[in-house]
Amino acid sequence: MRLQNLNTRNKLLLSSLIIIGITLLIYFLSAKQEMRMSPLGQPTNLPNHPIYSQYIYTQNDTTINIGFQPLYLPTGIIFEVIKRDRILQNVLKRLGKKIAYFPYIKGADINFFLKQKELVAGVGGDMPALSASSEFDIIIPVILQKGNVSIVSSQPMLTNDMKGKRIAYPFGSISHYFLLDQLHDAGIKDNEVTLIPMDVRFMADALHNNKIDLFSAWEPIVASALKQYPKFFMTYRRISTGYLYFSRKFAVNNPKAVNHILAAVIRAFTWMKKDRRNLLLACQWNLTEMEKLTGGKDILDTEEIADLALKDILGYNSKFSIVINENDTQINSPLHQEFRFLKGLNKVPASSRWDKVSKSFNRNLILKIFKQPKKYNLNKFDYDTAFKEH
Numbered sequence: 001m002r003l004q005n006l007n008t009r010n011k012l013l014l015s016s017l018i019i020i021g022i023t024l025l026i027y028f029l030s031a032k033q034e035m036r037m038s039p040l041g042q043p044t045n046l047p048n049h050p051i052y053s054q055y056i057y058t059q060n061d062t063t064i065n066i067g068f069q070p071l072y073l074p075t076g077i078i079f080e081v082i083k084r085d086r087i088l089q090n091v092l093k094r095l096g097k098k099i100a101y102f103p104y105i106k107g108a109d110i111n112f113f114l115k116q117k118e119l120v121a122g123v124g125g126d127m128p129a130l131s132a133s134s135e136f137d138i139i140i141p142v143i144l145q146k147g148n149v150s151i152v153s154s155q156p157m158l159t160n161d162m163k164g165k166r167i168a169y170p171f172g173s174i175s176h177y178f179l180l181d182q183l184h185d186a187g188i189k190d191n192e193v194t195l196i197p198m199d200v201r202f203m204a205d206a207l208h209n210n211k212i213d214l215f216s217a218w219e220p221i222v223a224s225a226l227k228q229y230p231k232f233f234m235t236y237r238r239i240s241t242g243y244l245y246f247s248r249k250f251a252v253n254n255p256k257a258v259n260h261i262l263a264a265v266i267r268a269f270t271w272m273k274k275d276r277r278n279l280l281l282a283c284q285w286n287l288t289e290m291e292k293l294t295g296g297k298d299i300l301d302t303e304e305i306a307d308l309a310l311k312d313i314l315g316y317n318s319k320f321s322i323v324i325n326e327n328d329t330q331i332n333s334p335l336h337q338e339f340r341f342l343k344g345l346n347k348v349p350a351s352s353r354w355d356k357v358s359k360s361f362n363r364n365l366i367l368k369i370f371k372q373p374k375k376y377n378l379n380k381f382d383y384d385t386a387f388k389e390h
Contacts (some may be wrong), residue, residue, distance in 0.1 A: 046112050051293070055102055057118040064092075064099045064250075064257060067110035067122035070289040071200060073219045074309040075123045075144045075242055080285035081268035086382040088264040097257050103293050105199060107242075108172025114138070120250040121261075125149075125174030125218070125242045127347075130339050133360035134352035137248040141258075141365040142265055143322050145242030147312035149178045150222045153214040153235045154207055159186035165213035168198035168206060174240045175200075175216040177338060180345060182236055201294050204228055219308050220290075220300055228299045241335075243324075245360070262369050263376035269322060271381045272314060279306050279314070281385070323366055329358040 046052055057065055070076040082088065083101055092098055104110045107124025111132045114122050123144060124132065132138050151167075159182060169179045183193065196212060203215040204225035214235065217225075226232050244265065251258045272279040283302040290298050300308075313321055328335050331354070339357060342348045369376050 046109060049109075052104070052109070052113075055118075057102075057113075058100060059118075062096055062098060064097055064121070064254075064261075065102060065119045066099055067102050067104050067113060067119045069106065069110070069123050070103050070286060070293050071105060071221060072107075072123065072125070072145070072242065073147070073286075073305065074312050074314050075244075076289065077272070077279075077282045077286045077305070077309055077314075078144055078265065078268050079123070080289060081271065081282050081383065082261075082264045084285075084383040084385065085264045085267060086384055087267070087377050087380060088260055089384075091260045092257060095256055095260075097254070099261075103289060105201070105293070106170045106173045108170075108176075111135070111172070114247060117247075119247075121244065121246040123242065123244055125240055126335060126338060127174050127177035127342065128172060129243045129245060129360075130335065130342060130357060131172060131348055132245060133357045134339075134343075134348040138245045138360050139248050139251045139258075139365070140243045140245040140324070140361045141363070142244050142262060143241055143313065143324055144244050144265070145240070145313055146316070146321070147219055147240060147308075148222075148237045149175045149216065149218045149240045150234050151179065151182065151214055151216045151236040152203075152207065152222055152225055153233050154210075154231065156233050157214075157235055159236070160188075162186065162214065163188050163192050166194040166196055166211070168196045168203050168212045168215040170200050170217065171197040173218075174242070175218055177342065177347075178236075178238055178240070179216040180347075181238075181338075181341065184341070204232075207232065219312070220298075220305060223304065223308055224299050227304075258365065259369060260376065262366050263378060265322065266319070266366075266369060266376075266378050267381060269314065270319065270378065271383070272309075276306065279309065283309065320370070323370075324361050324363040326363065329361045 068075065068079040079101065102119065107122070107128025108131070110119065110122035110124055111128050113119045114132060115136055125145065129140055133140065162183065167179060169176050183190070198206065198215070200217050200221045203212070203217055203221065206212045207215055207225070208229050218240070222234065226234065246258055272282055280302050283305040287298055287302055287305060327333055330336065336354055336358070339348065339354055343350065343352065369378070373379060
């Protein structure tokens with residue numbers, strides 16, 4: 001009798017375990033389906049993102065939808081100035097156009113909506129720019145960032161120490177490429193580390209709470225993390241570049257609008273370099289946008305953000321620092337090497353070719369604007385300091 005009761009209990013226990021196992025399997029499969037991936041590994045459910053799902057994209061001949069990154073210095077600062085440029089607003093109004101600005105967390109997200117034709121222009125680092133030019137037809141006329149991306153850890157470590165570690169990264173970003181490149185140089189395979197795609201907003205806390213061992217990110221994410229958690233270490237760092245790019249179809253059909261947007265970029269740089277008070281005001285605008293996007297108060301103040309911007313492209317003396325160098329698109333240039341590396345890892349389509357990608361970079365557009373300062377009002381400044389988005 002006792003043996004029969006034991007067998008009954010074992011059967012019940014086994015049945016319960018089977019039910020739990022089936023439940024977990026169904027949950028895993030449904031979760032996997034929910035986060036299904038495109039061929040390049042980019043999640044395809046971004047339209048349901050808690051922030052992006054609130055966006056309304058007006059699709060008509062008058063609205064220019066542009067994606068920018070408040071959390072990507074100094075591009076976020078530059079766009080806060082462009083938003084308030086009355087000269088740009090007035091000339092676009094005469095052309096029957098207006099700009100709608102949409103903030104995103106990283107360049108890969110912008111690329112997704114560019115590919116969906118919800119946006120006609122966006123900002124991205126070198127990896128997003130190369131990915132976009134490999135996947136669809138864009139024009140890249142200007143550099144907006146020449147700064148650093150970094151890997152941050154909770155303790156000092158050498159490259160080989162990354163083996164076996166949990167490393168967070170923002171998928172499809174300049175920091176994603178930097179991380180892959182570091183692992184490759186160290187001879188560490190993907191299966192020898194745990195790579196965790198993560199929103200940059202959550203990385204510092206994840207590292208502090210021992211949920212990860214390292215993370216790869218850009219400024220001001222890194223500076224914020226180091227200030228919030230002074231015991232963190234900047235383990236590795238490298239130079240990166242960022243760009244503003246347009247869909248080729250839009251640029252070809254709207255050359256005047258593109259020219260005047262590029263003129264606004266030049267004015268923004270000039271205005272911020274003229275007086276630190278202008279830069280600080282722009283940083284305050286950017287800080288407000290950052291906090292709106294993250295839903296929390298940023299640990300950096302405007303002075304610290306301004307100093308970070310001056311360590312980047314805003315600190316360059318030449319006004320032509322935003323012009324793409326001809327050598328940047330040559331065979332064996334850093335961009336070409338990055339493209340080959342990404343292609344080897346299947347991070348850009350196997351069918352993509354450097355001759356097509358390199359032709360996406362067009363320095364002549366911005367040079368044409370520089371040559372006509374009066375026509376494009378490059379030395380006049382009129383900013384709406386009370387600007388509010390509708």
